[in-house]
């Protein structure tokens with residue numbers, strides 16, 4: 145690892161340059177002085193995040209992003225403003241620090257009165273401000289502390305004094321539940337090491353963990369040359385890689401603040417840390433995807449729309465896991481007969497497929513009793529959640545409900561997609577097998593998220609299944625706006641030719657025997673993935 149050059153230092157106006165407005169002092173409210181408010185809080189508690197951060201005049205990042213993200217995820221967000229920045233889509237033009245006494249006062253006002261669940265920190269520009277925050281956190285206990293060590297803006301401008309480094313490392317991190325540096329911030333925290341690989345990110349997470357937080361998330365969104373945005377999560381024992389799709393957009397201003405405040409919102413709602421990070425990643429990815437074409441400002445980096453769900457079809461509102469059609473890229477569909485043949489458990493087979501790069505998994509277990517199926521499905525859900533890979537259940541809505549799977553895949557002779565939607569609710573993924581344009585039209589009307597189309601080639605995995613060939617596949621794709629995954633007889637020899645059809649809504653291939661009727665599932669999956677990736681790169 146080599147050292148990277150320091151970012152440019154921006155002028156930070158000293159606190160003395162700000163005139164502080166003095167108002168007549170009123171006592172801080174407490175349940176004792178205001179008992180009727182405690183009764184109201186008991187009736188309807190609202191998950192509450194307090195953000196301690198800087199104001200961003202362009203409203204893409206900072207306090208403004210935190211308030212919008214929490215609102216979108218259903219948490220109340222109060223704010224303690226540490227600095228006022230002048231910035232736009234071109235960068236940061238100025239920074240004024242709020243006087244320390246007023247920061248202390250804001251903290252006291254909110255924490256003494258408002259039953260804060262989680263504190264999330266953003267821009268903490270001076271060592272004095274970090275000290276005041278630590279004192280307040282010692283005085284008022286909260287459920288969790290999320291520290292986003294904002295030091296450099298995405299435009300490369302410095303947002304904190306170098307003296308804060310020691311206070312972050314020695315004081316604040318020890319109180320934090322999670323610390324969420326990006327690679328530049330991780331590098332700064334660790335004295336300038338440069339991070340180029342996932343292995344470097346793991347090392348950095350381990351080193352930052354030693355400063356005392358319970359969890360570390362090193363964000364890899366800035367790592368170059370990858371179709372995936374990989375974040376490394378570390379709990380002191382194990383690493384989890386959160387893989388997201390890299391959205392092609394210039395509207396990324398405020399992603400770090402949004403991710404951290406979304407984690408805080410989910411924790412305030414009662415999530416586990418791993419689940420909070422997963423929901424936050426999905427939320428940011430969806431917001432970026434929905435804001436790809438926004439034009440706000442003339443600079444190189446625009447804001448995105450935190451409230452994108454207000455514009456989504458009703459069945460998507462409130463869903464925690466939005467379906468990303470790109471996840472159909474390499475769809476692994478299990479088969480217990482094949483697993484038995486090779487002595488694999490369902491869990492081991494799913495683990496191996498994910499290790500090899502499967503982007504979505506379906507449990508298609510035709511010969512298994514319900515109780516055993518549910519046990520396996522629950523174990524597979526844990527495996528898939530911790531890798532950020534969606535898990536669907538074939539045919540069995542009851543099993544999907546019982547294990548809280550991400551969705552269900554049904555065919556023409558199964559329960560209809562409309563009824564599945566009724567049962568599963570708005571946030572789940574529903575796939576429907578279609579062989580004709582008329583079936584594709586019906587699936588869309590019924591609220592399906594994607595179509596499975598095949599058999600494209602002859603297969604022995606599914607009996608009496610007519611072969612459609614490329615013509616049948618293309619006819620279904622062209623008849624629908626829904627994303628399509630091709631299935632049936634697809635293997636390493638012919639997968640490339642399927643993707644080379646170049647139909648825009650054909651998003652990937654679903655495969656059973658070429659992955660699972662094999663000794664080494666991870667090797668077969670890895671091989672197929674690299675074939676698909678090379679076709680995509682050429683397209």
Ligand SMILES: Cc1ncc(COP(=O)(O)OP(=O)(O)O)c(N)n1
Nearest residue numbers: 538553554555556577596597631654
């Ligand atoms: C991705 C995908 N596409 C198609 C199918 C086939 O579903 P169906 O027609 O219901 O047949 P069975 O799989 O239930 O035998 C699928 N499972 N997955």
Ligand SMILES: Cc1ncsc1CCOP(=O)(O)O
Nearest residue numbers: 603605606632633655656657
């Ligand atoms: C479930 C299904 N639906 C259409 S073809 C098929 C079987 C695909 O299995 P394989 O990938 O082994 O050909």
Ligand SMILES: [Mg+2]
Nearest residue numbers: 539554555558
């Ligand atoms: Mg079926």
